[in-house]
Amino acid sequence: MDDQVASRIEVKALSLSYGSEVVLDALSLPIPSGQITVLAGPNGCGKSTLLRAIRRLHAPQSGQVLLDAEDIAKLNGKALGRRIGLLAQSPSAPQDMTVEELVRLGRYPHQAMMQPWGAGDNAAVAAAMAGTGVADMRQRRIGSLSGGQLQRAWIAMVLAQETDVICLDEPVNHLDMAHQLDCLELVTRLNKEQGRTIVLVLHDLNLAARYADQLVFVANGKVRERGAPEAMMRSDLIEEVFNVTAEIIIDPVHKRPICIPHRRG
Amino acid sequence: MSDLAIARRRMMTGPATIAVLAVLAVFVILFLAGVGFGSTWIPLDTVTSVLLGGGERTDRLVVLQLRLPRVLAAAIAGGAIAYAGYLLQRITRNELASPGVLGVVDGAALGVVLFLAIFSNESNALTVPVAWQPLAAALGAMTAIALVFLLAGRQASSAIRLILFGIAIAAVAKALTTIFMLIGPIYQAAQAARWLAGAVNTINWSEVQIMLTVLVPVGIVAGIAARHLPPADLDDVSSRSIGLNLPVYRIIMFLLAALLTAGAVAFAGGVGFVGLIAPHMARLLVGRGRVAGVVMSILLGAIILMGADLLIRVAFAPLEVPAGTVTAIIGAPYFLYLLMRKDSTNG
Numbered sequence: 268m269d270d271q272v273a274s275r276i277e278v279k280a281l282s283l284s285y286g287s288e289v290v291l292d293a294l295s296l297p298i299p300s301g302q303i304t305v306l307a308g309p310n311g312c313g314k315s316t317l318l319r320a321i322r323r324l325h326a327p328q329s330g331q332v333l334l335d336a337e338d339i340a341k342l343n344g345k346a347l348g349r350r351i352g353l354l355a356q357s358p359s360a361p362q363d364m365t366v367e368e369l370v371r372l373g374r375y376p377h378q379a380m381m382q383p384w385g386a387g388d389n390a391a392v393a394a395a396m397a398g399t400g401v402a403d404m405r406q407r408r409i410g411s412l413s414g415g416q417l418q419r420a421w422i423a424m425v426l427a428q429e430t431d432v433i434c435l436d437e438p439v440n441h442l443d444m445a446h447q448l449d450c451l452e453l454v455t456r457l458n459k460e461q462g463r464t465i466v467l468v469l470h471d472l473n474l475a476a477r478y479a480d481q482l483v484f485v486a487n488g489k490v491r492e493r494g495a496p497e498a499m500m501r502s503d504l505i506e507e508v509f510n511v512t513a514e515i516i517i518d519p520v521h522k523r524p525i526c527i528p529h530r531r532g
Numbered sequence: 533m534s535d536l537a538i539a540r541r542r543m544m545t546g547p548a549t550i551a552v553l554a555v556l557a558v559f560v561i562l563f564l565a566g567v568g569f570g571s572t573w574i575p576l577d578t579v580t581s582v583l584l585g586g587g588e589r590t591d592r593l594v595v596l597q598l599r600l601p602r603v604l605a606a607a608i609a610g611g612a613i614a615y616a617g618y619l620l621q622r623i624t625r626n627e628l629a630s631p632g633v634l635g636v637v638d639g640a641a642l643g644v645v646l647f648l649a650i651f652s653n654e655s656n657a658l659t660v661p662v663a664w665q666p667l668a669a670a671l672g673a674m675t676a677i678a679l680v681f682l683l684a685g686r687q688a689s690s691a692i693r694l695i696l697f698g699i700a701i702a703a704v705a706k707a708l709t710t711i712f713m714l715i716g717p718i719y720q721a722a723q724a725a726r727w728l729a730g731a732v733n734t735i736n737w738s739e740v741q742i743m744l745t746v747l748v749p750v751g752i753v754a755g756i757a758a759r760h761l762p763p764a765d766l767d768d769v770s771s772r773s774i775g776l777n778l779p780v781y782r783i784i785m786f787l788l789a790a791l792l793t794a795g796a797v798a799f800a801g802g803v804g805f806v807g808l809i810a811p812h813m814a815r816l817l818v819g820r821g822r823v824a825g826v827v828m829s830i831l832l833g834a835i836i837l838m839g840a841d842l843l844i845r846v847a848f849a850p851l852e853v854p855a856g857t858v859t860a861i862i863g864a865p866y867f868l869y870l871l872m873r874k875d876s877t878n879g
Contacts, residue, residue, distance in 0.1 A: 322773050348775030355769035361625070363820060364765065375763045376775035428774065 275300035275432060275464050276321060281330035283313075283320060290316045292488035293330065298432075298481075303458050303465040305479035307472055309509055313488045314468050315356060318434050321466065322353040334432075348376030352430040356437050356468075358421050362410030366401050366420045367392070369409060373427025395426035399453060415446035422453065433457065434466045439474065447471075451478050472509070473525045476500050477518070484508045500524035548818040555817070555831045559607075562835055566603040566842050567595055571849075574599075597737075605735040605743065606841045606855065607834035609800030610810070612747050613637075614833020616792040617807030618814065618826055619754060622761045623785040626691030627815070628870055630808035631793040634694060635676040635701035637804065639790075640797035641728055642705040642712075643672020648724065649712050662739070666746045669794035676701050677790045681783070688782065689768050727801040729854035732841055739799045746795040754788040757781075761822055803856040805863020806833050812870065836862075 276298035283291040290313045298304050298321075306314040319325050321332055323339050332339045339347060352373075360369055373395065374388045396402040399419040404412070412420060418438060425433055435454065439447040455478060457463045469475040475482055476496040483493040486508050492499060505513045511528040518525045567583075568574045574582075574591060581587045582595040613631055620629040631637050647668030651660045681688055683697040713724060727734070763776040764785075771778050793807070814828035840858035 319769065324769060324772055344772070344777050345775035348773065351773075353769070353773035355767060355773070357767075358770045359767040360770075361765050361820065368762075368820070372763055372766065372774060424770075424774075 274298060275335060276466075277333040277336075278317070278321065279331050279333060281317075281320060281327050281332065283316060283325055283327045290488055291320065291327070294485075294489055295330075296483060296490050296493065298464065298466060300464050301458070301462045302480035303455065303467065303478055304481040304483060305467045305469050305475040306483050306485055307469055307475045308485035308491075312485045314485045315436050317485060318353070318436050318466060318468050322351050322434055323347060324353070345376040348428060348430075350430050351432045351434065352425040352428040353434040354421055354425045354436060354438055356440070360409050362408065364409045365405065366407050366409065366412070366423075367396070367405035369420055370395055370401070370405075370423045370427050373424040376428060391427050391429050395423040398426055398457070399423040414441055415443075415449060418442060418446070418450055419453070422450070426457070430463075432464045432466065436468045437470060438467065440470065447474065454478070472500075472505070473518075476525060477521055477523045496524055500526055502526075548821055548824040551817045552824055552827055552831070555828060555835070559831050559835050559838075562838050562842065563603060563607065566606070566838050567599045569842060569845060570594070570599055601735050601737050601740050602732050602841070603838060604740050605732045605800055606837040608740070608743050608747060609732065609796035609803060610806050610833040610835070610837025611830040612743075612751070612792045612796040612833070613803060613807040614810035614814075614829040614836075615751060615754065615826065616789040616796075617833070618811035618829040619758065619761075619785050619789045619792075620807070621811050621815075622758075622825075623764055623782055623789075624691040624694060625765065626695070627812050628695055628808070628867070629691055630805070630811075631673075631789060632702070632804050632807055633867075634698035635680055635705060636673045636698075636790050636793045637797055637802050637807070638702040638705035638709065639676025640669040640673040640794045641802045642709045643668040643670070643675070643794070644798060645709045645712050645724065645728070646672070649715075663742050666742060666795055666798040669798035670746075670791055672705070673790040673794040673797070674787060676705060677786050681786065689778075727854075729801060729856045731852065731854035731856065732800050732837070733852050735799055743795055743799055746798075747792065750788060750791045750795060754785075754792065755826065757784060757788060758822060758826065761785075800837070801854065801856055803837055804860040805867065806836050806859050808870075809859075809863055809866050810836055812866075 274297035278294060278296040278298070280293045280295055281291050282289070282293050294317065306317060308314050316325060320327060323332070334350060370392050374384070374391060377388060378384065393402070396405060399422050401416065401420050401423050404416065409417065409420070422438070438454070439450050442450060451474060454465055454467065458465050467478070479496050481493060482496045482499045484491040484499065484504065491508050492504060500515050502513050502515055505511065505526055510531060512530055513526040513528040515524050515526050517523070564576045564579050568576055568579045572594070574595060578587055578591055579595060582592050587595070616636070617630040620631065620634060621627055644665060647665060651658055653659050680694055680697045680701050684690070684693045687693045709728065760776060760781055763771045763774055764778060764781060768778055796803070810833035811825070811829040813832050814825050818824040818828050836859060837855060840855040843858055844853040844855060
């Protein structure tokens, strides 16, 4: 992987535990600017915790996360909310909240006591809803949306934050195939057209390999290996990290490696 | 029209505003009726003219010295507890949360009973100014909510856990209250038991004044703090990732709700369920809007307690049944209804 690309985020020797259980163990990871980084790994490997730690939702025991060479521990919550957006794994909002109300919440980190809401906020909300195709359902209530619509509304909320970095924690988990593709194509567009730095946690290794610029395998609270999907999708590495033996072939449509797991290793 | 103008219009007109105005009208009628009704009926137009500075001397005396403090106290206490309930239901994202369920009402009551027990002399007279009573209530209320919070520990974001610990703390506070009532010398002991059940009939002007001195500033601070309630509607991870310091904000809102409750309970006693019903009904009537929700909750809380007080004066006179018993009789089935409905929808 070409490390000459400037790292917007640099995770440095980050250690984090819940009680006696070590979740992240002196983990280090550069996250290149303007690329899509996908975190993958077996259940409980610490990838979601890592994602949340990048947004400072967990306090590490040691180590730091640098954002443009600045320790995020020194930023206040709203300042960080203007620079890193995060879509939670299973976000929830009141059922009777409208889509527009939800998206407007994305402007919260930009609001201050004395100047609550301005033209810039309206523009950001409008752009976020247009970009995710939820503009025509702005008055719909959250409880009346389908899974795919709901996910787009939440992504619109994160987009309205206008952050350069967007983290998404398993954004396609509860979606059917068509909506999985919709969602990841949307994320790719945000990256390619707007140059946003994207960090994704994905369970599906083949989707990970298709959309990642940098693919990161997390195991036992450490980065096992990272690199371009072509370099990462090796049967020996997958067997070691995911505990399955797998055949790797090149997807004839996207020319990306895909893996066909065939038994527990 | 700009989005801002749309937002402003949505806040100020439409069904929410009409509902607020309708409830405001009920509030005014009930207020005047509450002042007018008593051993002698004073017509509403006379009440109005007295309130506007006119009227005969006897009418002025009855209205201003005897009736008004009682009705005002019911309105203020009901409104304050409902306001506290609104804040608690929003911050816990649970419509079962209320000052009563979370142990705050009984904590405040315990604070007052301890205060009366400690600062009474042998002739059952208070040895310190009565103005300290809200402070005792506040200490009790904040101790109760702090204990609920500490017991819930890492799961303080789980409304159900908070409610379960709240119910437990309320039971302990109630038991301790009973013990101190039995063993302590209590100032105005005869009144204490009735006060505990929520009674506004003995309140005088100076106590109304103390209530307002405590509640107005707390209410204003709570109104300002409530501006951050919308992001807190989201789950913990989402609200924190848009920059709200939810753990701290949650504690601030709990403390403000405890103070509002204490200000009401200090003189009006343990009025149950107002803080549960009023904000819930407000939400049914005006939806999610924050300003309309707060105003509606306060109005409904005032209406419920004034209505309960009026009802007991009509139905039980000359017996003075505590207003809190009426609110509890209406409130308990309402609570059960919410509980069962929640059960059937959320599993």
